[in-house]
Amino acid sequence: xxxxxxxxxxxxxxxxxxxxxxxxxxxxxxxxxxxxxxxxxxxxxxxxxxxxxxxxxxxxxxxxxxxxxxxxxxxxxxxxxxxxxxxxxxxxxxxxxxxxxxxxxxxxxxxxxxxxxxxxxxxxxxxxxxxxxxxxxxxxxxxxxxxxxxxxxxxxx
Amino acid sequence: xxxxxxxxxxxxxxxxxxxxxxxxxxxxxxxxxxxxxxxxxxxxxxxxxxxxxxxxxxxxxxxxxxxxxxxxxxxxxxxxxxxxxxxxxxxxxxxxxxxxxxxxxxxxxxxxxxxxxxxxxxxxxxxxxxxxxxxxxxxxxxxxxxxxxxxxxxxxx
DNA sequence: TATTGTTATACTCTATAACTATA
DNA sequence: TATAGTTATAGAGTATAACAATA
Numbered sequence: 483x484x485x486x487x488x489x490x491x492x493x494x495x496x497x498x499x500x501x502x503x504x505x506x507x508x509x510x511x512x513x514x515x516x517x518x519x520x521x522x523x524x525x526x527x528x529x530x531x532x533x534x535x536x537x538x539x540x541x542x543x544x545x546x547x548x549x550x551x552x553x554x555x556x557x558x559x560x561x562x563x564x565x566x567x568x569x570x571x572x573x574x575x576x577x578x579x580x581x582x583x584x585x586x587x588x589x590x591x592x593x594x595x596x597x598x599x600x601x602x603x604x605x606x607x608x609x610x611x612x613x614x615x616x617x618x619x620x621x622x623x624x625x626x627x628x629x630x631x632x633x634x635x636x637x638x639x
Numbered sequence: 640x641x642x643x644x645x646x647x648x649x650x651x652x653x654x655x656x657x658x659x660x661x662x663x664x665x666x667x668x669x670x671x672x673x674x675x676x677x678x679x680x681x682x683x684x685x686x687x688x689x690x691x692x693x694x695x696x697x698x699x700x701x702x703x704x705x706x707x708x709x710x711x712x713x714x715x716x717x718x719x720x721x722x723x724x725x726x727x728x729x730x731x732x733x734x735x736x737x738x739x740x741x742x743x744x745x746x747x748x749x750x751x752x753x754x755x756x757x758x759x760x761x762x763x764x765x766x767x768x769x770x771x772x773x774x775x776x777x778x779x780x781x782x783x784x785x786x787x788x789x790x791x792x793x794x795x796x
Numbered sequence: 797t798a799t800t801g802t803t804a805t806a807c808t809c810t811a812t813a814a815c816t817a818t819a
Numbered sequence: 820t821a822t823a824g825t826t827a828t829a830g831a832g833t834a835t836a837a838c839a840a841t842a
Contacts (some may be wrong), residue, residue: 503776504757504764506783508675511668512690513790516710518665528831533669545801553673558833560802565831582800582841600661607661610790614782619660622782625775626663633670633767685808702824715810717825722808739818739823 521602525595531566535596538588548586678759682752688723692753695729695745705743
């Protein structure tokens with residue numbers, strides 16, 4: 483008879499035994515996002531605010547572009563940026579060419595905060611992968627990248 | 640000179656090039672959770688409601704246990720279960736031994752819905768991993784499981 | 797007319813503090 | 820006293836629809 487299905491989509495705690503690929507990936511995402519959320523919470527940041535700051539590190543997108551990048555409605559982005567701007571993490575600057583649009587920029591404070599969150603998060607990842615050999619790690623990095631690439635290509639919006 | 644840091648913590652869209660392990664894992668989690676969220680949304684479910692149903696497939700936990708499993712305050716769980724119960728996805732049943740506590744059970748409707756979400760989600764994972772060989776997949780499954788195990792062990796609550 | 801962004805509104809999700817009932 | 824759960828409250832995050840300003 484088939485082995486009973488266990489722990490599918492479930493969070494980490496019991497996390498025992500043999501997982502199929504889907505369950506392993508699902509559990510991994512909950513575990514990693516949980517780590518990131520905790521690190522962000524130390525700076526009073528939600529996951530979405532953290533993601534916002536992360537995205538802004540190498541971009542100055544318009545509100546519309548931000549909506550697409552974060553997969554949110556533009557009205558949701560308005561509120562997100564309102565709250566981030568109140569905390570001096572980001573700034574709205576008028577767009578030079580189109581007077582309807584604004585660009586969103588990280589402030590130096592925002593950049594400092596996201597750096598701290600990323601640094602702490604990197605430590606969590608280091609700990610969680612500490613038992614892997616260098617070639618295991620590179621293998622995981624490579625496989626993960628391939629999955630991301632395929633996922634992006636098949637993205638149905 | 641060092642290569643410029645790109646796409647860290649960012650969502651999938653551009654997702655190009657060489658990612659370090661942390662960035663690869665972070666991007667993967669956003670991509671996979673995005674897939675799951677979209678599949679859940681087809682059934683008008685949020686990610687946390689989906690996770691709730693997933694957890695309940697092989698458990699009938701008390702509210703307190705559920706709070707620990709989902710890493711939420713007990714008062715948050717009250718609201719979560721209230722809304723799920725209104726939709727006939729779960730049911731509160733009195734605990735047999737302790738008259739203070741209740742156990743939460745999946746209804747047949749809830750079980751049907753979570754099955755459908757998982758089935759659709761599995762297809763997304765299949766597509767995203769379609770270019771991997773069988774041994775690649777098993778390798779990814781194994782490495783991922785090891786990371787989850789280590790992460791769980793180091794979990795600081 | 798179409799696009800960019802905001803506002804008004806309603807709902808989900810979350811935590812904190814105070815409460816009730818039971819242990 | 821301690822624990823299980825709910826309630827009251829406040830705020831973040833989200834989408835839909837309607838709106839103003841600009842293209």
